[in-house]
Amino acid sequence: MEALHNVQFRLASRPVGLPTDSNWQRISEPVRDLADGEVLVKTQYLSLDPAMRGWMNDAKSYIRPVAIGEVMRAGGIGEVVASKSPKFAVGDIVTGGLGVQSYWTGAADDRSAALAKIDTRLAPATVWTNTLGMPGMTAYFGLLEVGQPKAGETVVVSGAAGAVGQTVGQVAKQLGCRVVGIAGGKDKCDFVVNELGFDACIDYKAGDIRGGLKEHCPQGIDVYFDNVGGEILDTVLTRINMKARIVICGAISQYNNTTPVKGPANYLSLLVNRARMEGMVVFDYADRYHVAIAQLGTWLKEGKIKSREDVVEGIDQFPQALTMLFEGKNFGKLVLKVA
Template sequence: MAAYKAKQILLAKRPKGMPTLENFKFQEIDVPEPALNEVLIKTLYVSVDPYMRGRMSDRESYVPPFELHKVISGGVVGEVIESKSPDFNKGDFVVGQLGWQTYQLVQSEEIRKIDENLAPITAHLGVLGMPGLTAYFGMLDIGQPKNGETVVISGAAGAVGSTAGQIAKIKGARVIGIAGTKEKLSFLKNELGFDEVINYKEYDVYKQLKNACPNGIDVYFDNVGGEISDAVMKQINHQARIVICGQISLYNLEKADVGPRPQTQLVIKSALMKGYIVSDYASQFKDAAEELAQWMQAGQIKYRETIIEGFERIPEAFLGLFKGDNIGKYLVKI
C-alpha cells in the first residue's frame, strides 16, 4: 500500500559537454509503507556537488556512473516520517547518500542520525559533511601546511576550498584564495581571514600570484585544474605539496585536456602531487568531524551556504555550480 506520492528526478540522457535541463526528467511514484529495518524519509535539503558531473558520463571513475532513467542520488538531509528500525524514531533528522526525491524508503544502514544541537542540520551536508571532510584530509594529510608557509587555494569560495583555507590558517600558514567575483573575494578576505585574494577573471593570474606570493608557494590545494593550476605550478617551492582535490574547469570538456606537463617542475622542486577521494579516509571520519565541529564552535571555522528553494530547482542549482553561482555550500531546500 502506498504511503506517499514522491517526486523524483532521473537522468534522462548523458550530457555532452555542459549539462542542460534536457538531461533531467521528473516523474512521480508511489512510496510504500516501510518494512522491517526500513525508514521512510521526507527530504528536507539536497546537496549539489561538482563530482556528480563525472557520474553522469558512462566512464570508469572512483564511483559508478548514474544509470540512465534512474533516480539521481547525492547528499540529502531528511526527517524520519515513519520507522521500522530500532535505530531511528519519528522526527529524527538524518543524513545519507540518497535519491533526488521528495519521500523515500531507505535501509537503516544507509543513513545516520544527526544532532541538530551540534550545528544547523544543513552543516552536515557542508562543513561537517563530505565537503568539510574532503578539505580536512586533503589539507592535513597531503598538504601538511606548516607555520609560516604559503598556501594557495583555487576554487577558494566553494564549500571545500573555503574550509581548506581556514584549516591552513589554523595551522599558521599564509593563505591566498583564488575566486571569480568581488563578492567571493570579500567573503574570503573579510569574513574568513584569508591573507590575499586573486580574481582569476581579471588580469594575468601568474602575475597576481607573483605579487601575492613573493616567497613562492609551499602548498597548492587544487579544486579547478586548467590554466589557473598551470600558473601556480610555475611558482612552487622546493618540497611543495600539490593536493589534487577537483578539476571543475575540465569536467565539461568534450575532448581530453592537453596542457603544460608538470613533471619537470615536480622533479626540479622535489615536489609531491597527489590526488585523493574522501572515502579513502572513511575509517577516520568520526574523529575528523569532531575536530571540525570543535573548530566551528570555537569560531576558527566559519561557513556560508547558498540555498535556493523548490524541489524542481535542483537541476538549476546543479548547473549553477559550473557558472560559479554559489558561495560556500550549494543546497536546495525542498
C-alpha cells in the same frame, strides 16, 4: 493518511558538456510501504557538488556511474518520518545518500545510502552538508593528510569561496599558514579575505593569476589545493617551492569539456622542484570522519571558522541549480532546500 508522493529527478541521458534539462526525467510516484528493517526519510536539504557531473558520465572512476533511469545520486539531510528499524526513530535527523528525490525509502543499514544520525544542536542542517559534511571532510583530510602543511608555509587554494575551498583555507589559517585563495569575482574575493580571514584572494576573472601569485606568495607556494584544474593549475605550477605538495581534489574547469582534458603542461615543475601531485577521494577517510567533525565543530562553535552556504529552494530547481556550480554562480556551498 493521504498517500505521500515522491518527486524524483532521474538521469534520462548522459550530458555532452554542461547538463541540460533534457538530461533529466522528473517523476512523481507514490511512496511505497516499508518492509521490516526499512525507514522512510523526508529530504530536507540536498548537497549539490561538482563531483555529480562526473557521476553522470559512463566512465570508470572512483564510484560507479549513475545508470540511465536511475535516481540521480546526491548526499543530503532528511528527517526519519517512518521507521520499521530499531536503528532510527521517527524524528531523527540523518545524513546520507538520499538522491535527488523528496523521499528516500530503504533498509536502515543500506550501504550506499550510509544513513547516519546528525546532531543539529551542534550545527544547523545546512552546515552538515558543508563544513561538517563531505566538503568539510574533503578539505580537512585532503589538506592535512595529502597537503601536510606546516606552520609558516604558504597554502594556495582554488575555488576558495566554494564548499571545499572555504574550509581548506580556514583550516590552513588555524594551522598557522599563510593562505591565499583563488576565486571568481570581487565579491567572492572580498568575502574570502574579510569574512573567512584568508591573507589574500586572487580574482581569476580579473585575469592576472600569475601576477597575483607573485604578489601574494612572496615566499612561493608550498601547498596547492586544487579544485579547478586547467589554466589555474598550470599557472600555480610555475610558482611552487621545493618539495611542494599539490593536492588534486577536483578539476571543475574540465568537467564539462567536450574536448580532451587539458593536462598540466608545466608538470615538469614537479621534477625541478622535487614536488609531488597527489589525488585524494574523501571516502578513504570515512573511519575518521568523527575526528574531523569534532575538530571542525569545535572551531565553528568557537567562531574560529565559518560555514557559508548558498541555499536554492525547491526540488524542481535542481537542474538549474546544478549548472550554477559550473558557471561559478554559487557563493559558498550550494544546497538545495527540498522541504
